[in-house]
Amino acid sequence: MPESDCTVQGGNVPVFTPPPLPSEDKRWKIVNGTMRKNGFARHALIETLHTVQSSFGYLDDDSIRFVAQSLRVPLSQAYGVATFYHYFTLKPPGKHTLTICAGTACYIKGADKLIAAAEKRLGIAQGQTTKDGEISLMMARCVGACSRAPVALCDGEVVGEMTREQMLEQLERWTVE
Ligand code: FES
Numbered sequence: 106m107p108e109s110d111c112t113v114q115g116g117n118v119p120v121f122t123p124p125p126l127p128s129e130d131k132r133w134k135i136v137n138g139t140m141r142k143n144g145f146a147r148h149a150l151i152e153t154l155h156t157v158q159s160s161f162g163y164l165d166d167d168s169i170r171f172v173a174q175s176l177r178v179p180l181s182q183a184y185g186v187a188t189f190y191h192y193f194t195l196k197p198p199g200k201h202t203l204t205i206c207a208g209t210a211c212y213i214k215g216a217d218k219l220i221a222a223a224e225k226r227l228g229i230a231q232g233q234t235t236k237d238g239e240i241s242l243m244m245a246r247c248v249g250a251c252s253r254a255p256v257a258l259c260d261g262e263v264v265g266e267m268t269r270e271q272m273l274e275q276l277e278r279w280t281v282e
Pocket of ligand 1 (some may be wrong): 206207208209210211212246247248249250251252254256
């Protein structure tokens with residue numbers, strides 16, 4: 106059943122319908138997947154914010170609102186979590202974001218080598234942004250395209266069967282822009 110459908114429980118209580126995704130950006134599907142996996146339960150707040158952070162590189166007002174609304178937690182609580190944990194950042198990431206999927210299927214297909222190569226090329230660790238603010242390197246845990254492993258997202262665009270060479274070429278293009 107589509108998640109937008111409104112069904113009834115116990116005969117007359119409408120079931121909560123999650124809000125629409127904020128944009129077409131595929132990363133929102135990843136975020137939504139985390140919430141759906143948890144049945145849009147409130148206890149998924151931290152895990153979902155983690156997914157936003159690893160997918161986008163940071164949390165902004167729109168994403169915090171979207172998650173709070175989807176999980177039906179007070180906005181203040183969502184902000185409380187986002188500002189309490191040092192892991193979360195409210196600052197924008199680099200101009201470009203390379204997100205490498207480190208889920209099981211991608212790991213088996215060599216995601217760890219992609220990560221190592223990207224870290225070496227950029228001189229930063231995963232979760233960081235280059236000093237010039239150009240490129241952020243992020244990790245994700247399964248972006249739902251396992252059959253195309255290893256998968257990376259280049260500014261949100263899913264690239265399957267990513268090779269080390271392709272990835273380094275992409276980084277090069279971003280660097281010389
Ligand atoms: S494990 Fe990478 S897309 Fe599923």
